Structures are given as C-alpha cells and as structure tokens.
Amino acid sequence: MTSITEVARLAGVSTATASRVIGATGYPVSAAARQRVLDAALALDYVPNALAQGLLKSRIAVVGVIVHDITDPYFAEVVRGVEDGAAADAYLVITCSSDRDPQRENSYVRLLRSMRAAAVVFAGSGLDDPMRNEELARHLDGLRANGAAVVHLSPHAFGAPEVGVDNVAGIAAMVAALAGMGHRRIAFLAGPPALYVARERLAGYRRGLVEAGLEPDASLIQHGTFDADGGAAAIDALRAGGPEFTALCCANDLLALGALRRLTELGVDVPGRISVAGFDDISVARMTAPPLSSVRLPLRELGRRGYEHAMRQLAGVAPARILLPTQVMLRGSTASAAPS
Amino acid sequence: MTSITEVARLAGVSTATASRVIGATGYPVSAAARQRVLDAALALDYVPNALAQGLLKSRIAVVGVIVHDITDPYFAEVVRGVEDGAAADAYLVITCSSDRDPQRENSYVRLLRSMRAAAVVFAGSGLDDPMRNEELARHLDGLRANGAAVVHLSPHAFGAPEVGVDNVAGIAAMVAALAGMGHRRIAFLAGPPALYVARERLAGYRRGLVEAGLEPDASLIQHGTFDADGGAAAIDALRAGGPEFTALCCANDLLALGALRRLTELGVDVPGRISVAGFDDISVARMTAPPLSSVRLPLRELGRRGYEHAMRQLAGVAPARILLPTQVMLRGSTASAAPS
DNA sequence: GGACTGGTAGCAAACGTTTACTGTAGGGTG
DNA sequence: CACCCTACAGTAAACGTTTGCTACCAGTCC
Secondary structure, eight states: OOOHHHHHHHHTSOHHHHHHHHTTOSOOOOHHHHHHHHHHHHHHTOOOOHHHHHHHHTOEEEEEEEESOTTSHHHHHHHHHHHHHHHHTTOEEEEEEOTTOHHHHHHHHHHHHHTTEEEEEEOSOOBOOHHHHHHHHHHHHHHHHTTOEEEESSOBTTBSOSEEEOHHHHHHHHHHHHHHTTOOOEEEEEEOTTBHHHHHHHHHHHHHHHHHTOOOOGGGEEEOOSSHHHHHHHHHHHHHHOOOOSEEEESSHHHHHHHHHHHHHTTOOTTTTOEEEOSBOOGGGGGSSSOOBEEEOOHHHHHHHHHHHHHHHHTTOOOOOEEEOOEEEOOTTOOOOOOO | OOOHHHHHHHHTSOHHHHHHHHTTOSOOOOHHHHHHHHHHHHHTTOOOOHHHHHHHHTOEEEEEEEESOTTSHHHHHHHHHHHHHHHHTTOEEEEEEOTTOHHHHHHHHHHHHHTTEEEEEEOSOOBOOHHHHHHHHHHHHHHHHTTOEEEESSOBTTBSOSEEEOHHHHHHHHHHHHHHTTOOOEEEEEEOTTBHHHHHHHHHHHHHHHHHTOOOOGGGEEEOOSSHHHHHHHHHHHHHHOOOOSEEEESSHHHHHHHHHHHHHTTOOTTTTOEEEOSBOOGGGGGSSSOOBEEEOOHHHHHHHHHHHHHHHHTTOOOOOEEEOOEEEOOTTOOOOOOO
C-alpha cells in the first residue's frame, strides 16, 4: 500500500511538495519537481488515502441515502439520480434500506455520522410516530453538528422537503383527468395513513374531487400497505364493502399494479368496467397489460437535485426549496366511463 | 464534534482507557472507570470517528458493489442482499452504477480503493473486451494489494464467479419445460454476445435443446441489448426473418417483458400462439398480463452470500465457490404448443 | 522482607494526509 | 549595494483512533 511518503521519496521531494502536486492545489511547484512526482505516483500506482484526507477535513466525499427499500423501483430511481450527481464530483453513494424501521434507520444514520458522510439524503417519507421522530430529531441534530448536510425528498415530521415533488397537484391532475373522462365515482387507494407522503396524496385526491365538483365519499377510500399486496387487498376490501365506482386512483404504482393483478384475476375488465390509475410512473408501469396510466414523477431528477441541494448546503449557500412538477400519463388502463 | 479525548477528560481517564471501554475490547478496565466512560460518552453523544479507526487499520467497514444499473431490478435485488449481510455486521454498502462503461467502472474501483473499502463485489457480468479487461486486471491487483476482498457474482474475463448462479442448468431446465409442453421450435433472445453471462445462458439454451432432442437452428437465435427495448426489437427481427416458432425463451426478464409488450401490440396471442419465458424472475414478472413464466434466481441470497464470501476472504479463509440453484416458475405466459 | 504476579492505568507512537509556518535563493528595485 | 518580493521547498503539527509498552499498586508466596 503505497503512501505519499514513498511517492515523495521516489521523486526526491518532501511529502509537502508531493501532496501539493497530487492535490492540484494552486501552490507553486517547479515544473521539474511536478513531473518527478507525477512519474513516481504513476510508477507506484499511488492512490490517495481518502480516510487520511477525511480525518483531516472531518468529512469524506460520501453521501448516504436512506430509502425504504432499494428493491422498490421508486427508490432505485432516486438513488440513481443521487449517483448521477455524485459521480460528477467523485463522491460515492451509500444506500441504506431501512424498511421504514425506525431502529434500522437510526442505526444507519449513526453509521453515516461515524464515517463523517458529507451529506445524508432522506429519500422516503417520514412517519407520524412521536417516539421515532424524537429520536430522529436527535440524530439530525447530531448530523448537522458533525457538519453534514441533510436533505429530505419527501414530507416529514419537521416540515416540507428541501427538494420534493408536487404530490397534491399530481394526484389532483389525475383525478381531473378521470373526471374528464366522465368518471363520477372514483375510488382511492391511499396507502398507510401514518405516512406523510400518503397524506399529501390523499389531500390531492380530495382537492381533485372538489375541483371536479364531485362528492367525497369516505367509503371509496381504502388505506393499507404501500405495496402490490396492499393494492390487491384493497380491491378485495372495496368489493366486499360494495360501493360502486368506475375508476380507481392509487397513491402509488405498486398499489395500482397489485389492484390491476387482482382485478384481472377476478375477471373484471380494465379499463372497460373499471379504469385504474397509478402514481410515480415507475418503468414497469409501461409493461403491464393494459399499460398503466400514471402520474410521472421525475424521480431521477429528484435524486440529482437532492444531491445538488446538499452540496450547496455544504458550500454555505442556503438554497431555496424546490417542488418538481408532475405529468399525467394516460395509457391503456384508463378509458371513458361506460354510459350507465 | 466530540472526540474520545473529550469523553476521556469528562470521565477522568486517559484516552487509552476510554478507547478500551468504547471498543469493547477484552482489555480489563475497572467497573468504576468503565461506567464513568459510558456515562460520559452518552452525555456527549459520542460517535467514534470511523475515518480515524480506518486510517489505523487501513480498512473501513464498507463494501462497494459494482452494478450495471441500480435501476435494473436484478441488481437492486442483489444489492439488497449485500445490504442484508452487511447490516448484520454494521458495514455500509456503496452502490456504483457503471452502465457497463469500463471507464466508469474503473473510476469507481479507484474511488473504492482510495477509501480502503474492505471489499468490492462485482455484481454484473464481465464483458469480452481486451482493452477493458487489461485495465480491470490492474485495478483488481490494486484492490487486493490494498487488502480488499474481491468477489464476482457472474462470470468474467478471469474466470468463474466465487458465488454464482447456475445459468446453464437454469435455462436448460426452462427449455426442457417448454419441450415438455410440446414445443419443437423454440426461439431464444440471447442478449449481447460479448457479455459472459449471456454466453452462459446461450450455452444453457443449446444444452436444453440437445437434451430434449431438438434441432438447433441459428435463425432462431437473436442477439441484442439486455433490456426491454432489446426484447421488442428482437421480436421485430424474428418476425421479419420469418422462422416459425411456438415458444420464445429469453436470456433475462427484461428481454421477455419487452417481447411480451411488442407481441401484445402486434396482436399475437400469448400464450395461445406463442409461449414466452423469461429468466431471473424479477418481481415484476408476476405483475404482467399474462404473468411471465421465468426461472427464479435467488438474487437476494446471491448478494448476501457474496458479502459473506468477502468477509471470509478478509478473515483469511479461502472459501469454496458456490453455485446457487435455480427454479423454473411456470405462469400464464407459457402453454402447451397448439397442435399444428 | 523481598520478589513476583495480576489487575489496571497511562504514555506515546503510528496510521497518511494537508497546511501553516519558516527558510532559502534569486531577481528586481531604489 | 542593500532591500524586498516572489517562487519554491521543507518541517512539523494536527486530525482521532488503537495498542505496545511501561508503570503502579496490592496481594501472595517463599
């Protein structure tokens, strides 16, 4: 493991000079010495020790991303976006799948603190859980005390995300689109009530209904887990409950995919009998049959902007909050309401 | 940013004693001193500096995973598996999406070397590209010279994976299953010819044909990119070429999903007219209509075992190679060959 | 009573960098 | 010629740990 000391020795200079050449600082070094150092570094296959550098700076070129589960396409996209930004600066990205378990999340944050990660990006939504949030608050303070940047990409207990997505407008736009197709009874799969992002989306649904002049009906709203199984279960619950509806709007794509699968199993014609719409527009949405109508979220961009926001924080600028726009994508899973 | 020095001062002991308490080494410390140190650490919210520890050990508790693209469900699963293993040891996982670009891969490996990552897991397959492989060989040597463990999860230029999946047997089993349904003309979407893993899967296809007593026919094999667009394009090419076939076996699920989508667009009945089978069994496979028959790969386990293999390398044991078994999952996209 | 032993504790070096500070030489300026 | 400034080079301290070595103390054994 070659160190800068050996490079300096081979080049016949002090470690200071070697460091100044390698680090490409502006400090003046004679052309001859510079060349000798460069040659030596190449000959010895010298790679600087980031730990030593980090120790000195109390910060290493690493960003942690806390996600629910990297296996969830939503988060994979976001992480990729963070990576895109990071790669440009030679930063590395640490992925932390917390499964929304407060304990795991805390232990990840602690590890990131211990390695002096330059920034921590919370990709997922916060959970309304006083116990958890108190502990989280302590950790956030700790992170910031360590000089790390903290960025949220979803609403959380302590406020709005620094960089986020306009969930309310997005869902409202989808509801408007469905209403525009003649749907009057639009059910909603809302996900877990404790998840702040799910609440925002529910609010978007309500706003969409109001704007379309439709009557809210609590029996049309189903809560549950935020994944495909939750979507399937919600279908069963809705059908058991008996409310009539011709369209189903979902708080995310996984719910919609699960609902779609269950409806297909039950022999319900989509979109003939029921239109189904998702939210997030993960890449799978295009691959189902029928392809899923959804609301496109610029997830990769969200990640990249989150990274950039963090870097600006580190640079001392306090950047403005950003809400990225969404886009309704109508595909085969939605159609005009059948004339009743 | 509290250091162990402050903890020691508050506890009224030397840093050595504080370190021995915090580090939970076996070194004897009196109960009184131990308690004072613990109290001080808690009061100051002390978090050890992993950079300083790493500097001393020339190694930090971090594993890098080189993937093609974290957005590809195959790799997301593998990364999650690595995370599962790592979490148990309080290791962190760095995700590196190289897009199979040699230059990006090399720069990631260099960064991982610079931070003295304890291990690097290459999740994706190698590419038959002499230039690239020469440079990669240098980096692997560098990694090992740094004392890092190196694990491959797919075949690569320098040999078989330390922990892998039985691609040949897997595809052969699927071909056998299709043949068992009466299919005699089975086409194959093979992916990029330069990718070692694609070659293995092609070999599995050939072996499956031979074992089923079927005639190989080069016109039934389509190469292309390893994603959904590649699958769609391959369908067009096959249909333009005109060879008859009743079943389509794909070297991975993304190819199959793209093929399925294109066939649906073209109004071809799946599985009535053509059976379609994928490989990998990513979670989306269950969500398409019809649900995709595929070969289940224990991807998450692959990642976890890869991590464990790396840890054993670090511990000085030279563990045996492992080939994980696969499982054919028959779903709605495959059916008996129509009597011709 | 002296030597030894075992349990604790601390000193200080080492890991690989960066950088403030000091030093030196040479050239320009008054 | 004296002075100062600039360009370059080196010394050494500092970052926060861990750990080998030494030191102290109280028993214990002969």
